[in-house]
Amino acid sequence: MKMRKLTVWTMAACVTASTLAAAGFAQSGKAEEETAHLELYAMSFGGNNDSLEKVNQAVNDYIKPLIHADVKLNIVNYGSYAQQVNLMMSGSEPVDLMLSTGPLTSNLAGQGALTELDELLENYGGDIVEVMGEDVLASCRYGGEVYAVPTNRDLARSVCYYYRDDINQELGLGLENAKTLEDIEKCFEIMHEKDPDMAGIAGNNTQSLMGAWNWDAISNNYGVLLNLGEELKVENLYESEDYIKMVKLMHEWYQKGYIFQEITTSTVSNPDLFATGKMLGFFANGNPTSDNSQSQMLGGPIKHIELVEPYMSSTTVQTACWTIPHNSENPEKAMELLNLMYTDPVLVNLLCYGIEGENYVVKDAENGIIGYPDGQNSQTKTYDNTIGWTWGNMLIGYTWEGDDPDVHAQMIEFNNSAKRSKALGFTFDPTNVQNETTACANVAAKYTIGIESGALDPDEALPKFQEELKSAGIDQIIEEKQRQLDEWAAANAE
Amino acid sequence: MHTTTHKKANRKKMRRYLPIYFMALPALIYIFINNYIPMGGMVIAFKNYKFNKGIWGSDWAGFKNFEFLFRTKDAWLITRNTLLYNLAFIVLDTVIAIALAILLNEIRSKRCKKFYQTVLLLPYLLSMVIVSYLVYGFLSPDQGFVNKTILSSLGLQGQNWYAKPEIWPFLIVFVHLWVIVGYNSVIYLSTLVGIDKSYYEAADVDGATMWQKIRYITLPNLKPTVITLCLLSIGRIFYSDFGLFYQVPLNSGTLYDVTSTIDTYVYRGLMQSSNVSMSSAAGVYQSLVGFVLVLFANWVVNKISKENALF
Numbered sequence: 001m002k003m004r005k006l007t008v009w010t011m012a013a014c015v016t017a018s019t020l021a022a023a024g025f026a027q028s029g030k031a032e033e034e035t036a037h038l039e040l041y042a043m044s045f046g047g048n049n050d051s052l053e054k055v056n057q058a059v060n061d062y063i064k065p066l067i068h069a070d071v072k073l074n075i076v077n078y079g080s081y082a083q084q085v086n087l088m089m090s091g092s093e094p095v096d097l098m099l100s101t102g103p104l105t106s107n108l109a110g111q112g113a114l115t116e117l118d119e120l121l122e123n124y125g126g127d128i129v130e131v132m133g134e135d136v137l138a139s140c141r142y143g144g145e146v147y148a149v150p151t152n153r154d155l156a157r158s159v160c161y162y163y164r165d166d167i168n169q170e171l172g173l174g175l176e177n178a179k180t181l182e183d184i185e186k187c188f189e190i191m192h193e194k195d196p197d198m199a200g201i202a203g204n205n206t207q208s209l210m211g212a213w214n215w216d217a218i219s220n221n222y223g224v225l226l227n228l229g230e231e232l233k234v235e236n237l238y239e240s241e242d243y244i245k246m247v248k249l250m251h252e253w254y255q256k257g258y259i260f261q262e263i264t265t266s267t268v269s270n271p272d273l274f275a276t277g278k279m280l281g282f283f284a285n286g287n288p289t290s291d292n293s294q295s296q297m298l299g300g301p302i303k304h305i306e307l308v309e310p311y312m313s314s315t316t317v318q319t320a321c322w323t324i325p326h327n328s329e330n331p332e333k334a335m336e337l338l339n340l341m342y343t344d345p346v347l348v349n350l351l352c353y354g355i356e357g358e359n360y361v362v363k364d365a366e367n368g369i370i371g372y373p374d375g376q377n378s379q380t381k382t383y384d385n386t387i388g389w390t391w392g393n394m395l396i397g398y399t400w401e402g403d404d405p406d407v408h409a410q411m412i413e414f415n416n417s418a419k420r421s422k423a424l425g426f427t428f429d430p431t432n433v434q435n436e437t438t439a440c441a442n443v444a445a446k447y448t449i450g451i452e453s454g455a456l457d458p459d460e461a462l463p464k465f466q467e468e469l470k471s472a473g474i475d476q477i478i479e480e481k482q483r484q485l486d487e488w489a490a491a492n493a494e
Numbered sequence: 495m496h497t498t499t500h501k502k503a504n505r506k507k508m509r510r511y512l513p514i515y516f517m518a519l520p521a522l523i524y525i526f527i528n529n530y531i532p533m534g535g536m537v538i539a540f541k542n543y544k545f546n547k548g549i550w551g552s553d554w555a556g557f558k559n560f561e562f563l564f565r566t567k568d569a570w571l572i573t574r575n576t577l578l579y580n581l582a583f584i585v586l587d588t589v590i591a592i593a594l595a596i597l598l599n600e601i602r603s604k605r606c607k608k609f610y611q612t613v614l615l616l617p618y619l620l621s622m623v624i625v626s627y628l629v630y631g632f633l634s635p636d637q638g639f640v641n642k643t644i645l646s647s648l649g650l651q652g653q654n655w656y657a658k659p660e661i662w663p664f665l666i667v668f669v670h671l672w673v674i675v676g677y678n679s680v681i682y683l684s685t686l687v688g689i690d691k692s693y694y695e696a697a698d699v700d701g702a703t704m705w706q707k708i709r710y711i712t713l714p715n716l717k718p719t720v721i722t723l724c725l726l727s728i729g730r731i732f733y734s735d736f737g738l739f740y741q742v743p744l745n746s747g748t749l750y751d752v753t754s755t756i757d758t759y760v761y762r763g764l765m766q767s768s769n770v771s772m773s774s775a776a777g778v779y780q781s782l783v784g785f786v787l788v789l790f791a792n793w794v795v796n797k798i799s800k801e802n803a804l805f
Binding site for chain 2: 090108111112113262325435436439448450455461468472473
C-alpha cells in the first residue's frame with residue numbers, strides 16, 4: 001500500500017515538473033524573439049491559391065524587421081466568409097486583422113465585436129488617415145466611433161453587365177453595341193436561338209443576382225434612398241417602381257431561359273461556372289479595372305455594359321474594410337501592419353500579386369506594369385491576384401498588364417467624379433430596431449434570391465413578400481432610418 | 495423507533511448500491527459537464543450580448559430577444575414543422591419498419607435475406623450531403639432525371655421543384671423513410687427472431703392463417719420494443735435531423751415555410767444575422783417547448799401503460 005502511494009506521488013511530481021519545464025521553455029523562447037504574432041483573415045472568390053504559404057513567408061520576412069511582428073494569412077472563401085467570421089467572434093479565437101463587408105461590420109460593431117480605432121489610428125495609423133481622408137473614414141463610423149478602415153479602391157461603383165467577348169463574337173450577338181437592358185435582351189434572343197444551353201446571366205444562391213441597383217441601400221435594403229440618394233427620403237425598396245419593373249424583367253428572362261436555371265439552388269462560384277463554357281455573362285459592380293480583373297478571374301476576355309452610372313454612398317465605401325476584432329491580443333501591432341498595407345508598395349505588391357518571378361514578372365519597369373511569368377495564365381496561376389482591392393491600398397502597387405498604365409490615376413478620378421449620395425457619410429445604427437431587422441432579414445432570406453433571380457413569379461411572390469415584410473416591421477425600420485438620417489442631416493448642416 | 499429502522503434500512507441499501515453509483519459516476523460527471531453546465535449559456539437569451547463584455551458583463555434585455563420570433567409567423571411555423579414532421583416520422587417509421595421486418599422474417603433463403611437487409615440498411619450509412627445530391631439528381635430543374643427524362647418523355651413541361659413548397663412535406667418524409675427505415679427494421683427483426691418458435695408451431699397445429707399469426711403472436715411480442723422506440727423518438731420530438739432539413743432542400747429560400755425546423759432556423763439566424771442573443775432566444779424557446787412536450791408525452795404513456803413510462 002505504501003509502495004503504491006509512493007509511486008503515485010512520484011508520477012504526479014514528474015507530470016508537474018514536466019509541465020513547468022514546458023512552460024519555462026515557452027517563456028524563454030518568447031523572450032528571445034519578441035515577435036508579436038498576428039492572425040489575419042481575408043477573403044477570396046475561389047481559384048487556386050497554392051502559393052499562399054510561400055507568399056505568407058515572404059510577407060513575414062519583409063515585415064518582421066519593420067514592425068517586429070509576423071502574420072498568418074488566412075484566406076476564406078467569399079461564400080462562407082460571413083459564417084466563418086461569426087463563428088470566430090463567438091468562439092473568441094484571437095483574430096487581429098479582419099477584412100469585413102458593410103452589413104457585417106455594422107452588425108459586429110453593434111455587438112461590441114470590434115475595437116474602436118480612433119486612438120489606434122492616431123497613434124499608429126496616421127498614414128492611413130492621410131491616404132483615405134477624414135471624410136471617407138467618416139463613412140465607417142458607428143455611433144460616433146470609427147470601427148473600420150475602408151480599403152483604397154473603387155469607393156464608388158457602377159452596375160454593369162459583364163460578358164465573355166469571345167462567345168459574343170463567336171455567336172455574333174452584337175453585345176458591343178448594346179447600351180440598355182432592352183438591347184441586351186435582343187442579344188439574348190439571338191444567343192438562345194443559336195445555343196439554347198447557354199445562359200446569359202450566371203449566378204448562385206449565396207448572393208442576389210441584382211445586388212444593389214440604382215438605390216442607396218443604407219446598409220441593409222430595408223428602407224433605401226431611391227435614385228442613388230437624390231433626396232434624403234427613406235422609402236420601401238420592395239414596393240418601389242424600379243424594383244418591381246426589374247424583378248418582372250428578370251422573371252421574363254428566367255422563363256425564356258436567359259438566366260442560369262439552377263441559380264436558386266446552386267452554390268457554384270462564377271469562375272467555376274464560367275469554366276463550363278455555357279455562361280455568357282453576369283451583373284456586377286464596375287470600375288475602371290473591372291474588365292481586366294474579371295477576365296483574370298474568369299479566364300476569358302470580359303467586356304462590360306454600364307447600366308447604372310457610378311455613384312458613391314456609405315454602403316459602397318464600406319464594401320470592403322479592415323477591422324481589428326475585440327479579441328485581438330495585439331491591436332497596436334495590427335494597426336502598424338495595417339498602416340504598412342496602405343503605405344508600403346513592397347508589401348502591397350506581395351499581398352496583391354505574390355512573389356516576383358514566381359507569380360508575376362515585371363514587363364515594363366518604367367510604368368510599373370507586371371504580368372504572368374511565361375507558361376502561366378489566369379487558369380494555371382497559383383496565387384489569387386484577383387483580390388488586390390481588399391489588400392489595403394492597391395493603388396500604390398504595380399499595374400497589371402492589360403490595364404491602362406495610368407489606371408490608378410483613373411481610379412482616383414473615378415472616385416472623385418462619381419455621383420454622391422446625399423447620405424454619404426451617414427451610417428445607420430440598427431440597435432433600436434434589432435428585432436425588426438432580424439425578422440425582416442429572415443423574410444428576405446426566404447424571398448429575395450428567388451424573386452430577384454427571376455425564378456419566382458413576382459405577381460405571386462412579391463405581394464406575399466411585401467406583406468410579410470410589413471408584419472416583420474419594415475415600416476418601423478424605415479421610420480427609424482428616416483429619424484436618424486434627419487438628425488444626421490441637421491447636425492451636418494450646422 | 496419506526497423511522498430509525500427505516501433510516502437504517504435506507505442506509506444499508508445505500509451502502510449496498512454504492513459501488514453501482516460509483517460505477518455510474520464517470521457517466522454522471524460527463525452528463526453534468528456536457529449537458530448541464532452549458533445550460534448556464536441560456537442566460538445569453540436574456541442579455542443584450544456584447545462580444546467584448548462577455549456573457550456576464552452584458553446588460554440584461556428581458557424578453558426583448560424573443561420578440562423577433564413572434565413578430566412574424568416564424569415561431570408558429572417552425573414549431574408546427576418540427577412537430578408534425580416528427581409525428582409523421584414516428585408513425586410511419588414504426589409501421590413501415592415493422593412491415594418490412596415481418597416480410598424479411600418470412601424470407602426462407604438465407605442469402606436473399608442477407609441481401610435485402612443490406613440493401614435496406616445502405617441508405618442509413620450515407621451522409622445527408624450525399625443524399626441531398628441524390629435527390630438533386632432527380633429534381634434538378636435543368637438536368638434532373640424527373641424533368642429531363644420522365645416529364646419530357648411524357649411531353650410535359652419541367653418544373654422547378656426547389657421552388658414548389660407544396661411537394662416538399664411529402665418529399666422530406668419520403669427521403670427520411672428511405673434513409674431510416676432499413677435501420678429500424680433491423681431492430682424489429684432482431685426482436686422477431688427472438689420470439690419463441692413454439693408459439694408459431696402451436697398456431698400451425700390450431701390451423702391459424704398467416705395473418706392471424708402476425709396479429710396474435712408477432713405484434714403482441716413486438717409491443718415492448720415499439721413502445722421503447724416510440725418513447726425514445728418522442729423524447730427527441732423537438733429535435734430535427736439537421737442534414738435532412740437543411741441539405742436536402744439545398745437551403746432554398748422559397749421552401750423555408752415547409753422546411754424550416756427549429757434547428758435550421760437557429761442555425762440560419764446565427765449565420766445570417768450574427769446576433770448571438772437572438773439565436774439563443776430561439777434555442778431557449780426550443781428547449782422549453784420540447785420540455786413541455788416530453789412531460790406531456792410521458793403523462794399520456796402513464797395513462798396508457800404505466801410500466802413503460804419514462805418517469
